[in-house]
Amino acid sequence: MSKKIMWVVLAAVTTLGLAPQVQAQGNTEDVAALRKEMDKQYEALAKMQARILELEETQKKQSTTISDMSKATNPSEMKLPETLKWIEKLKFSGDFRYRIENQDFDTRSDERDRHRIRARLGLEAVINEDWTVGLRFATGSTEISTSTNQTLGDSDDDGSAFSRKDLWLDLAYADWHPIKGLNVLMGKMENPFYAVGKHQLIWDGDLTPEGIAGKYVWKFNDCVSAQITGGGFWLKENSGGSDLSVFGAQGLLKYALSDSSSLTGGVSYFDFGDLRNTTIDTDVLKQKGNTWSASRYVYNYDVFESFGEYAFKVGEMPMSAYGTYVTNLASDVEEDKGWALGVTFNKAKDPGSWQFGYEYRDVEADAVVGGLCDSDFIDGGTGGRGHRFSLAYQLAKNVQTVFSYYLAERHDNAMYNGEEMNLFQADLVIKF
Known part of the structure; x- marks a missing residue:
């Protein structure tokens, strides 16, 4: 009608x-x-x-x-209501790793087999055009700053099976970027210093230093760019005495030879303050190969590094060769040098792709601070030389397998001098 x-x-x-x-x-x-x-x-x-x-x-x-x-x-055409616009400023990320590990020392009777997991969950919030805040939680232990691994079956002192595992604050920082190329970081952050080939001769890859750092990157032209980085970080705050800290500075230049090749070179300097006569009483300052007497450090550590990297392509295959050399400039140190050379072939990115890497390193007892460098090589610390082989294969989007093998031996170590170590790791890594 x-x-x-x-x-x-x-x-x-x-x-x-x-x-x-x-x-x-x-x-x-x-x-x-x-x-x-x-x-x-x-x-x-x-x-x-x-x-x-x-x-x-x-x-x-x-x-x-x-x-x-x-x-x-296209999902991007669907817009959120105004009341939910803040969600667009949040970015979640994370990863899960399952590791099977076999460790064998030729001077010890038993091999060690472990299954270990790593879980990390991160959040980044864009506050405005100049400020970003980041958080990340991870497995691991507050006693070990060089690892986020959680060993399965590793129970508490009471021996209870299937015990709950800890999740800790791994990152908490503010990033101020008022102009293009400049970032000022405050809090607990990713290591801001560049490492050719992602080497861990000075810093373990899982370390997240605490303090303030600044980084500035600028381009002179289409071929040449530069980067300077500096920062001060707390190693240990002492309520009744002097605090322990490290100050670092780094400068590098990158020159693009062509669209598919480039050269990178630079220097770094890290001043670990007055460690001499400091008591070795925490895992952050574990002796780990450094010279000590009566549970105290014998030397200071003023580490100078020079490094270089050549990246290029053979056909469509990306490759790189890199090297780094470190020396402890503190006075009276005898075993004060370390170096590493490595190569990488291809890039594991798309499903079915692969990547191979090789590195040889030799680090003397007091070249770097043992409690802060690679925790896998010679079971962590200084005073060793050897090889590392790695092979990665991309199973699917965001899913990768990585196989690593370390063949190394200790030197300059009174207790285990000449001991040979074999370490095999098989990882399944899932990112989200």
Whole structure:
């Protein structure tokens, strides 16, 4: 029934309902009252019709919106409501790693087999154009800063099976970037210093230093760019004595030889303050190969590094060769040098792709701080030389397997001098 017919019917019904009153009284006063009543009815009907039209228009708009959303083929075309816009400023990330590990020392009777996991969950929030805040939680232990591994079956002192595993604050930082190329970091952060080939001669890859750092990158032209990095970090805060800290600075240049090749070179300097005569009483400052006497460090550590890397392609295969050399400039140190050379072939990125890496390193007892360098090589620390082989294969998007083999021996170590170590690791890494 159309709106016009509805109006006519309603008017007729109203008129018929009131007609007997007109016939009975038949005077002008009653007719006026009747007209007044009809005007009220028409006014009410007009309001009802306006409301119906308003509801119909709203329903039409909603139907159009739903239809447009259902037709959208690209999810990016679907916009969040204004009240949920803040979600777009959050970025979640994380990874899970399952590791099977076999460790064998030729001077010890038993091999060690372990299954270990690593889980990390991170969040980055864009505050505004100049500020970003990041958080990350990870497995591991507060006693060991060079590892986020959690060994399965490693229970508490009470020996309970299937014990709960800990999750710790691994990153918590603010990133201020007021101009292009400049980043000022405050808090507990990723290591800001560049390492060619991702070597771990000075710093373990799992370390997240605590303090303040700044990094500035700028391009001179299309071929030449430079980067300077500096920072100060706390090693140990002492309420009743001097604090332990490290200050570092690094400068590097990168020169693009062509679209597929480049040279990178630079120097670093790390001043670990006055470690001499410091008591070795924490895992952060574990002796780990450094010279000590009566549970105290014998030397200071002022580490100078020079490094270089050549990246190029053979056909479509990316490759690189790198090297780094470190020396402890502190006075009276005898075993003060370390170096590493390595190569990488290809890149494990797309499903079915692979990557191979090889590195040889030799680090003397007091070249670097043993408690902060690679925790896998010679079971962690200084005073060793040897090889590392790695092979990665991309199983699927965000899913990768990595096989690593260390063949190394200790030297400059009174307790295990000449001991040979074989370490095999098989990893399944899932990123999200």
